[in-house]
Amino acid sequence: MMSATARPSAMAGDLDPSRRNNLALISSLVHHHGVISRAELTKRTGLNRSTVGTLVGQLVALGLVYESAPSGEGQVGRPSPDVRPDPSTAALAVNPEVDAVTIGLVSLGGKVQKKIRFATERIPTAKEAVNIAAAVIAGMRSELDASYRITGIGMAVPGLVNRADGVVRHAPHLGWRDEAVASMMSEATGYPCLADNDASLGAEAELIFGAGAGRGNLVYLNGGASGIGGGIIADGALLRGSTGYAGELGHTFVRTGGRPCHCGATGCLETEVSQSPLFELAGLEGGDAGQLEEALRAKDSPELAAEVSRQLGFLGITLRNAVNTFNPDTIVLDGFLGVLHSLSPGTLEGLLRTQALGGAADKAKIHRAALGSDLMMIGAAELAFARFLADPAGIRELRVPASKNR
Structure with missing residues (x-):
């Protein structure tokens, strides 16, 4: 042995x-x-x-x-x-939101083996989110030890995150400021942990495994309970900016005299485009994008049609700005933004044709995220896989699972 x-x-x-x-x-x-x-x-x-x-x-x-x-x-x-x-090498993924903490087990090849969504009654603090994830991981420990070599944990956080040190500088919807979540998670679980912005990780996951595969220039927008995030892929690489916080398309200005935003400005995209009114019109108190889409498709009301049209109009302004600025070949919409697009197919394409610059608009194609509800798990796991993909021989440092012993 x-x-x-x-x-x-x-x-x-x-x-x-x-x-x-x-x-x-x-x-x-x-x-x-x-x-x-x-x-x-x-x-x-x-x-x-x-x-x-x-x-x-x-x-x-x-x-x-x-x-x-x-x-x-x-x-x-x-x-x-x-x-x-080989699926015996895997990573853990954690995605905290305002209403839940989701924990996943992702094997090499980007395959989600397990996903657990732990709903919270209120917005979790950073410490509470870490404790929830650590407790779930502890419950999985016997399975992990027996069947997997875990390369580490990746965290996808809806906010400004410094990937280098895993500190959440500001997550407005979560109310987190200067929280060292990566080191907190490592301490709580014993696994090395890295953290980054959820939308940036989503953009990279779609580029590698999803709708952006084979494309070099991509704009990704994700809409969820914690607002709207974005990620930009330029010539095959994530556009990070001077401090690593590029791509915050949820804070694109879309309306003069609009409502105040968590960021301190007014008229941001995520103050005008939100899943809350859609859940209300659907008669749901909560749920994921799939449940929302199913409920909305069962409705047929002028109020719903008007709200979808209103939100798509503001989303179209952001996409027009993104197309004119970044000239992408692919636009990927995730979460409830993908639901909006599916409820009125062709609307966003029409807005781009009439409002964006001709050459750029002709090139950009709009897709729903191909990875669906697994996207954040796959994106977060890439953080934990990165070190071993860069030096595969380093895998020998990890404990060999019992099922692999010879």
Whole structure:
């Protein structure tokens, strides 16, 4: 039986920088694609077949990937084996909101294995959110220890978060200021933790696994109980700004003489576009975007039609500004914003055609988030996967789950 600290293979020993970089490249491609053939890995990396074979062998020995029989679809000649991420390596994800704390278990390949939504009777403090998540994780501990190697915890927080130190500078809807949530979570659970803005993580997740896959320039907007957040992908990379807080599209100015916003300004997008009136019209006291959409589709009233039209009008102003400023090829709408779009298909496209600059508007295509309710879990988990994707051999430092012991 291999001990918890033993190295899986001699091949997992010290690597030169070039081999380490190639190993990271292969592991990232497998993680992001879910399944990819050796032949495709060779094509995408530019490495020769024998080198790719050796690198895949190392990742197999490290327990990060496994090979399966080739599908052979669309291939000429001898089909190449498929390489898949091993689900025993996983990350934990935490997403605090004003009405709940959601905890997820996400395996390599971006697959959500488990998700638990813990509803709260009031807005949780940072300490309460951490304690809730830590208690849920403690309840999962026997399963985690037996079947998974956990790379860490990623937190997706609706507010201004410094990714470098995991401190929430300001989360207005949660009422958090200068809360060191990452270190608090690490202390409470024993796992390393990183935190970032939820919409930024959502944008990256959609770029890798969802509607933005294969695209380089993307605008992402998420609408939920904690307001509206945004993320901008420019030439394949998240636009962070000088202090890391770029993309706050929920605070785009959309109405003169509008209502005061949590941020201190007036007329922000999230003061005019909100899920609260939609829940009220749907006759719901709460729930997720799927429940909201189902309830709204069952309604047929002039009041609902007027509210959807009103909110889409203000959302259109923000999208017009985003298209003119960032010239994206893809716009992704998540949460209740995706519901609004689906209730009146073509409305936002029409507003862009008539209000945005022609060349930019013609290029931008609007999509609903492809990852659905799993998006925040997948985005948060990417934080925890990042260190091991950069240096896959470092996985040997983690405890080997009992089911993987030899």
